[in-house]
Amino acid sequence: MKIKKNKFSQIFLINNNLIKKIIKKINIKNNDFILEIGFGNGNLTKYLIKYKIFLFAIEIDKKLYKNLKIKYKNKINLFNYNILKFNIKIFNKKFRIIGNLPYNISKKIILYFIKFYKNIKDIYVMLQKEFVKKINANYGNKKFSKISILTQIKFNIIILLNISKKNFYPIPKVNSYFIKMIPKKYIYYNKSILNLILKISFFKKKKIIKNSMKKIFNLNNFNFLNINFNFKAKDLSIKNYLKLTNLLEKKLNL
Missing domain, CATH: 1.10.8.100 (rRNA adenine dimethylase, C-terminal domain)
Structure with a gap:
């Protein structure tokens, strides 16, 4: 059966056992401020709301946003917004960021994290495997590039899980990594x-x-x-x- 391509190139994580593993890796604590990027059909969100946390969730797709708004009403701070235009500084909190990031704007979202890294406690996201290899490449490696340098100045990157493309719907062409990004100590540079x-x-x-x-x-x-x-x-x-x-x-x- 041919799958209709959606407007925002979303793919949804559908393996509940894998989602439980991911939640365990995040090690959520009471009163955490968590921002979920691209909640989609809410497969990850339904586990997050079980915790006593301050949950903010953002989704660019209006239809998906409305579906979750009806389902959870006032239990979550929901935003129908483009993450790249979302200013997390206004909350004056350090967020733990979670999400299954769209492959087609991965670089732009990483640059967004770099921009707001002072407002971030840590990041747990799924990204295309090849892109992770690029941002995590060491000098001397052929994948080492401008985005490797800009990312590694601000963050330590840890690969937590190797995720097969079969865990998503629609099934993408590539596999993913689930990674943790930890902000480094601030250093000045122009x-x-x-x-x-x-x-x-x-x-x-x-x-x-x-x-x-x-x-x-x-x-x-x-x-x-x-x-x-x-x-x-x-x-x-x-x-x-x-x-x-x-x-x-x-x-x-x-």
Whole structure:
């Protein structure tokens, strides 16, 4: 039978035994502030409401939102909203975030987490396996990229479960990981400068850093940094990218 593709590319977790495993991994405590992203048909929500927590749930699909609104009435703080436009700062709380994230906007949601990481206690989400490998890649790995660096500056990533595509409906083409993301201690860096350096470095991945960066500054003058500028973008560590960011900020007297 051909499955009609839904407007927002949602897939729903349908294995109740797996959902129970996921709930156990989250280790929910009384009075937790939890934000569920994309509650869909409520398969995860029905377990969350059993706890004495402050539950906020957001869903972009109006029909799914109305269904859950009727089912749970005033038991949950429900929002029919796009998560990317949802400002969690207004609640002045640190949220535990849970969800089965849409594959087609995974990168945008990760950038959303980075933006609001000071308002996040921890994150438990399902993501496409290949995308997790990308955000969790170490330098030297061919998957190491701009999004790897931006994510790992802010979060530690732990893979908790390997999830087969057969646990979802409609069945997607790829498998997933259930991961935990824990905010790291805040470190200062100039976001605009780091983004500029990463954009230039990864624009042509096969170029060595020295050649990529020569339009910004002559790296031969900065051997004291103990960075091998003959490396390609994927071979430079996050620590060294931050060194370059701080150096350029000083040079520009920002």
